[in-house]
Amino acid sequence: MISVVGLGKAGLPLAAVIADSGLKVIGVDVDEEKCRMINNGVNPIPEEKGLDDLIRKHGGKNLIATPNYEDARDCTAFIIIVPLFVDENYNPDFRILESALRSVGKILKRGDLVVVETTLPPMTTETLVRRWLEEESGLKLGEFYLAYSPERIMTGYSISRLREFPKVIGGVDEKSGKIAYELYRKFIPNLHLVSNARTAEFIKVIEGCYRDVNVALANELFKIAEDMGVDFYEARKYANHEYCHIHEPSTGVGGHCIPVYPWFLIKLAERKGRFSDAKLLRTAREINDEMVKYWADKIVLACMKVNKPLSEVKICIRGITFREGVKEIYHSRNLALAKLLKDKGLKIYVYDDLFTLEEVERLGFKWIEPEEADVVFDSFKLKITHNDGSLKY
Ligand SMILES: NC(=O)c1ccc[n+]([C@@H]2O[C@H](COP(=O)([O-])OP(=O)(O)OC[C@H]3O[C@@H](n4cnc5c(N)ncnc54)[C@H](O)[C@@H]3O)[C@@H](O)[C@H]2O)c1
Known part of the structure; x- marks a missing residue:
């Protein structure tokens, strides 16, 4: 069972695509009203093409939304896709990400996998994310696995993007990369394992720089x-x-x-x-x-x-x-x-x-x-x- 943390414009289409591949998903989002809608089969992001059908089909069944992290305790993989804002001096404000990861850390078990999808300054997964998870779980990397895979959707076309567009994934260590790749292959057809999490983070950021x-x-x-x-x-x-x-x-x-x-x-x-x-x-x-x-x-x-x-x-x-x-x-x-x-x-x-x-x-x-x-x-x-x-x- 997989948990997707953050059911926004990026997280919800991903959660729906995973549920549609036959896997059971527990979506965690602090927005209680959004969770209620999803569990009733109502799509909170109607402008997203194809999402209505998936939420109607899987909401409250293969895809269960909840505001409580505890409800995701039995999951063995956690995908994090909450926002990261910047302050007026363009320094990243990690508060939401830290809060989400510390909450995941509290329910993390030996052998679990965490994959971050929020766009991050390169090297954040191997430093801050690892530290927050280790501090809260009492586990060390190796006892759990950690990877990064950037979300590359375009609002309005997220479902087709997830199904067709190349997606990359990289682990903080080699084993994490392999485990994350094997899991993601079940729902992402066009997937590429890259050297490490740092490279995967960099790929997303340089795309924006190019533009x-x-x-x-x-x-x-x-x-x-x-x-x-x-x-x-x-x-x-x-x-x-x-x-x-x-x-x-x-x-x-x-x-x-x-x-x-x-x-x-x-x-x-x-x-x-x-x-x-x-x-x-x-x-x-x-x-x-x-x-x-x-x-x-x-x-x-x-x-x-x-x-x-x-x-x-x-x-x-x-x-x-x-x-x-x-x-x-x-x-x-x-x-x-x-x-x-x-x-x-x-x-x-x-x-x-x-x-x-x-x-x-x-x-x-x-x-x-x-x-x-x-x-x-x-x-x-x-x-x-x-x-x-x-x-x-
Ligand atoms: N939307 C896009 O087009 C897009 C494209 C590429 C990458 N991304 C990445 O995805 C991230 C999320 O973007 P989005 O558009 O989905 O944002 P969004 O604002 O639409 O959704 C974020 C969701 O996270 C939830 N949330 C906030 N704090 C939480 C917490 N502590 N625990 C659980 N849930 C929490 C919110 O309630 C909301 O539903 C972005 O920061 C970006 O890095 C987005």
């Missing part, structure tokens, strides 16, 4: 193209080929993952005084975060062409989520842009297909139909339009 650096490159090239009067999108279309994949420019990089993971490596390097080791990663972060100011300046310039005092110009930010089509505003640069302009004393309004008027107001903004604004900034198309229809970009 961040390449978005920064696109943003920098976009600015240069604008200055030269070159249509960036036309240039990008013909520049890209098999070996050149220039990304889309944007207002920056948002969400829980990509803007955070580079900091794991930047902090690791800088804590050792090795500032040049992560120079590109830091610069990319800065370029992407500064895009909000770049677009704010452009919008103000566009507003100055409207025949009204600047403070009277109605500006609509169209699209406030961090990514198009995903109702998530965590670290949204589009929302940051709206806030920056609002803080300048400008008349900022918001429109987003995914948000109601009430939801927009709860975020501290006024809602507007784009046609009623003087200037509209489309956050995803990166277009500034005047209400007379003239297009600036």
Whole structure:
């Protein structure tokens, strides 16, 4: 019997896929209402394709959800997938992870396996995670097994990702890796055993770094193209080929993952005084975060062409989520842009297909139909339009 700790957007699809492979799963989550829904066969994440069917089929049967760790005492494997946040200085805040692992440590038995899936700064599993488990269980590594396997899902497509996308797993020691690999093979078809947990942690983090650096490159090239009067999108279309994949420019990089993971490596390097080791990663972060100011300046310039005092110009930010089509505003640069302009004393309004008027107001903004604004900034198309229809970009 397997326990999945943390039944969120990442953990619940995994728990459902394991249950669907025929294994019995005890899901542990502090959210009692969520546990009740799952046990009644109701999917708490309806936007996740294919999850409704799996929860209806296995909820309360092969997949039992509980807020009590004690209920998972008979499990022999524990998969941990709770959130890890960063503080305002981008240092990881391990409190939730530590609490979950110490709770697992209290019920851990000789021969059990623990696999962490939460994205972590490399080397966390072999250091902190091992220490928390050893302290609480009184066991030593070797008496229990410990591995890491990064979650590589994409919200909305998690089930198909788990069934098709390559997944890696690595042990803190060789035996842990082998045991974890043998277990995961039962429900993950495309699985690869890598040298160790540290490598598996690194794989996940560098994926995010790649994306961040390449978005920064696109943003920098976009600015240069604008200055030269070159249509960036036309240039990008013909520049890209098999070996050149220039990304889309944007207002920056948002969400829980990509803007955070580079900091794991930047902090690791800088804590050792090795500032040049992560120079590109830091610069990319800065370029992407500064895009909000770049677009704010452009919008103000566009507003100055409207025949009204600047403070009277109605500006609509169209699209406030961090990514198009995903109702998530965590670290949204589009929302940051709206806030920056609002803080300048400008008349900022918001429109987003995914948000109601009430939801927009709860975020501290006024809602507007784009046609009623003087200037509209489309956050995803990166277009500034005047209400007379003239297009600036
Ligand atoms: N969502 C994604 O697209 C995604 C993709 C890749 C990796 N991840 C990784 O998965 C982690 C979790 O992300 P998520 O999107 O599932 O988060 P989420 O907020 O949707 O869910 C987290 C769940 O953990 C539960 N929880 C919190 N503290 C707990 C505790 N002490 N014990 C048991 N349960 C607890 C919460 O109640 C919640 O249901 C992320 O931090 C990230 O490392 C997520």
